[in-house]
Amino acid sequence: MKRLLWLWVLLAVVVVIVIVLLVPGRGGEAGKIRVATDATWKPFEYVNTTTREIVGFDIDLFDAIAERANLDVEYVNVAWDPLLAGMAQGTYDAAISSITIKPDRLAEMNFSHPYYVAGQIIVTLNSSTNITGPETLSGKSVGVQTGTTGDDEAQSINGTTVVGFDEIGMAFVALLAHQIDAVICDTPVASGFVDKYDILKTVGEVLTTEQYGIAVPKGKEELLDKINTALDALLAEGIIDQLTTKWLVQ
Amino acid sequence: MLDSTLLDFTMEEQKKNAPRRELSFVVGGEVNIRQDPWWWLAVAVAAIIVLLVILQPVPFREIVLFARDGILVTIVVTVASYFLMVILGLLGGLGRISKNRLIRGIASLYVEVVRGIPLLVQLIGWYFASPVIIHKLGLWLNLQPLIEYRANPIITAIMAITVCYGAYMSEIVRSGIQSVPKGQMEAARSLGMSHFQAMRHVVLPQAFRVILPPMGNEFISLLKDSSLVSVVAVADLTRRGREFMSAHFNPIETWLMVALLYLIMTIVAARVVSYIEKRSKYERY
Amino acid sequence: MPEPIIQIRDVKKRFGRVEALRGVSLDVGEGEVVVIVGPSGSGKTTLLRCINRLEEYEEGTIVVDGMTLDNTTNINAIRCEVGMVFQSFNLFAHLTALQNLTLAQCIVRKRSREEAEKVARSLLAKVGIPEKAKAHPAQLSGGQQQRVAIARALAMNPKIMLFDEPTSALDPEMIKEVLDVMTSLAREGMTMVVVSHEMGFARAAADRVIFMDEGLIVEQATPRDFFENPREQRTRLFLSKILHL
Numbered sequence A: 001m002k003r004l005l006w007l008w009v010l011l012a013v014v015v016v017i018v019i020v021l022l023v024p025g026r027g028g029e030a031g032k033i034r035v036a037t038d039a040t041w042k043p044f045e046y047v048n049t050t051t052r053e054i055v056g057f058d059i060d061l062f063d064a065i066a067e068r069a070n071l072d073v074e075y076v077n078v079a080w081d082p083l084l085a086g087m088a089q090g091t092y093d094a095a096i097s098s099i100t101i102k103p104d105r106l107a108e109m110n111f112s113h114p115y116y117v118a119g120q121i122i123v124t125l126n127s128s129t130n131i132t133g134p135e136t137l138s139g140k141s142v143g144v145q146t147g148t149t150g151d152d153e154a155q156s157i158n159g160t161t162v163v164g165f166d167e168i169g170m171a172f173v174a175l176l177a178h179q180i181d182a183v184i185c186d187t188p189v190a191s192g193f194v195d196k197y198d199i200l201k202t203v204g205e206v207l208t209t210e211q212y213g214i215a216v217p218k219g220k221e222e223l224l225d226k227i228n229t230a231l232d233a234l235l236a237e238g239i240i241d242q243l244t245t246k247w248l249v250q
Numbered sequence B: 001m002l003d004s005t006l007l008d009f010t011m012e013e014q015k016k017n018a019p020r021r022e023l024s025f026v027v028g029g030e031v032n033i034r035q036d037p038w039w040w041l042a043v044a045v046a047a048i049i050v051l052l053v054i055l056q057p058v059p060f061r062e063i064v065l066f067a068r069d070g071i072l073v074t075i076v077v078t079v080a081s082y083f084l085m086v087i088l089g090l091l092g093g094l095g096r097i098s099k100n101r102l103i104r105g106i107a108s109l110y111v112e113v114v115r116g117i118p119l120l121v122q123l124i125g126w127y128f129a130s131p132v133i134i135h136k137l138g139l140w141l142n143l144q145p146l147i148e149y150r151a152n153p154i155i156t157a158i159m160a161i162t163v164c165y166g167a168y169m170s171e172i173v174r175s176g177i178q179s180v181p182k183g184q185m186e187a188a189r190s191l192g193m194s195h196f197q198a199m200r201h202v203v204l205p206q207a208f209r210v211i212l213p214p215m216g217n218e219f220i221s222l223l224k225d226s227s228l229v230s231v232v233a234v235a236d237l238t239r240r241g242r243e244f245m246s247a248h249f250n251p252i253e254t255w256l257m258v259a260l261l262y263l264i265m266t267i268v269a270a271r272v273v274s275y276i277e278k279r280s281k282y283e284r285y
Numbered sequence C: 001m002p003e004p005i006i007q008i009r010d011v012k013k014r015f016g017r018v019e020a021l022r023g024v025s026l027d028v029g030e031g032e033v034v035v036i037v038g039p040s041g042s043g044k045t046t047l048l049r050c051i052n053r054l055e056e057y058e059e060g061t062i063v064v065d066g067m068t069l070d071n072t073t074n075i076n077a078i079r080c081e082v083g084m085v086f087q088s089f090n091l092f093a094h095l096t097a098l099q100n101l102t103l104a105q106c107i108v109r110k111r112s113r114e115e116a117e118k119v120a121r122s123l124l125a126k127v128g129i130p131e132k133a134k135a136h137p138a139q140l141s142g143g144q145q146q147r148v149a150i151a152r153a154l155a156m157n158p159k160i161m162l163f164d165e166p167t168s169a170l171d172p173e174m175i176k177e178v179l180d181v182m183t184s185l186a187r188e189g190m191t192m193v194v195v196s197h198e199m200g201f202a203r204a205a206a207d208r209v210i211f212m213d214e215g216l217i218v219e220q221a222t223p224r225d226f227f228e229n230p231r232e233q234r235t236r237l238f239l240s241k242i243l244h245l
Helices: A002-022 A057-069 A080-089 A103-108 A149-156 A168-176 A187-196 A221-236 A239-248 B002-017 B039-055 B057-096 B101-115 B119-141 B153-179 B182-190 B195-232 B237-248 B251-279 C044-051 C075-081 C097-107 C113-126 C142-154 C172-187 C199-205 C223-228 C233-242
Strands: A032-037 A045-047 A072-077 A109-111 A116-118 A120-125 A141-145 A161-165 A182-186 A200-203 A210-212 A215-217 C006-015 C018-028 C033-037 C059-064 C082-085 C160-164 C191-195 C208-213 C216-221
Touching (some): A002 B057, A032 A080, A057 A072, A080 A215, A080 B119, A120 A168, A120 A187, A141 A168, A161 A168, A168 A200, A168 B237, A168 B251, A187 A200, A215 A221, A221 A239, B039 B057, B057 B101, B057 B153, B057 B195, B057 B237, B057 B251, B101 B153, B153 B195, B182 B195, B195 B237, B195 B251, B195 C097, C018 C216, C033 C044, C033 C199, C044 C059, C044 C191, C075 C082, C082 C142, C097 C113, C113 C142, C172 C191, C172 C199, C199 C223, C208 C223, C216 C223
Parallel strands (some): A141 A161, A141 A182, C033 C191, C160 C191
Antiparallel strands (some): A109 A215, A116 A210, A120 A200, C208 C216
């Protein structure tokens, strides 16, 4: 019994030390703004697995905005749901994460001017010759990432069975395993998967047009103005083309 | 007197062969670690991981290297939550069988409510609700540190898991204590021990042996459930897997390696638990 | 005449609707050995357990060693002086025989470890199993376990020993060794209240035999008078059933 007791005591000490080390001060240094992003969406925001840095189209864009607006930025890598909820609550100062400007989101938070027009596209297996566009999806199963505009889009097509996944990678695994007939998601992500797996292809035209915006919580209008001023200037200078060349052209 | 000398004789023989141990054990039931065949499973899984890393370093070695801080976070969250949960479970279990109506009521309410809500929902609740509550508390009490409080996701995750699993642990403790025959408490009390002394020296030590196997189970269960914290902004192994997969578009390889890593952790944990169980076994009359 | 060490007056106890004790009065003098017999459900075990307050009574009074048993008494202090031996032994299964004896001594009587061990070893020798000190209860026979249980109660140096059917759970060949210990204890002058079916022991060692039925004391007498000349009809009925000679 004594030996077990010592184990517990040792464990207790370790746990206490770890917890003490983990509890932060007042999160973040003074003056820095905390920008949330869900870095699992290549090429807009993802983690460079060698350097562990958060990189991507959105990151470069916001870095440029920060420089223009004289802001000190700290990126916080958060999962999608906590990110949106955090924006509604004001936990973060801003968020840039391929966030589509939607009416229900506008009710919860503010958005900057739109900075990118994105679209959804259908991805299928090469062998699926009978799927050529949204009309041909009737009676088929379509995988999406729940809560995204891809989800909304798939729901709006009549006659499809929408299969929701927690994250888009799982939808593609299902597609590759012939469990579903197609996947609908953002064009850059679709390109990424189609490039990686020869047996996938995109079909049809880009389905929607949606606009990405930088989210800012309600109550931080001053910050929003700074961001918009810088953003407008950068857009006028053609930053989107530069970034598109860097990140989106294969 | 023949039978007792025979018993003594066999006991002497056993003593010569048995290694010294602090805990009592079933006569003839000694266990050597090497004799437990399931350690081979752990070795096999470790071998698979090593093979994958060596034979196909891209992406497997990269995955392991990238995810290593996530592994640490997973272990820390699991161990910290477990430790706190045991304490909470002890309190809850004792509370459930307390003679005091109020304590019993509170403990029972805690167990019933918490057991009725899925862990994921509780995690999300803690993560989103606690800063709001603390913030409001800060406004009400006018305490600046509270107003500016920024939740540490790991702490809230540990708290959520502790509260959730603590309820299950309370039930384990309660049934463990109730499994000790009532006569033990009566004998202890009739010797003049107070209720507290009887619990501490007689009932709880015996309850412990009943509680041990399910306790080990809870640890393994907790280790796997810890992957849920990735949903509330904790960079654990699962989250790292997600990040890697998004950067390289290779869900199959990534999740295979992540699964193997979880598997090796749970298998090792299960072996440790089984070892502790066997060492503390004895026969009850 | 010194005060009886146990005074029970008009004790009533019910379990829910059932009246277990319906007004029992009994005095036990110091050094007296009292054996209580009766059919099951007669309340004899309940009465015994009231003496060390393992059961609480609703009406009446019990005074043990000058201390009244009610809600205000320090029950632990009384229990030090009243040892109890159970039908199912109730040895602490996770401890050795020696530790069973020393645990309460150290915690309750606050004796030092060495002192407690000395007492324990001498008691184990007294009940005839000194060599079993390091054995766990699971490794002992029933008779040995009960003897350890008796030693454990004696280790607290009680003034009174209560026995609740101590041999009823034993294999027949082990009954004698336990009864021998009890008999020698009686001879040494211990105050004992024994609930038992062992008529041989009652005849040999008791100062008084008490017959209980349906929550009341029906008859009490010396062993000779009790067995040879029972007064009450019910006593005779009971004896005729029990003594199948």
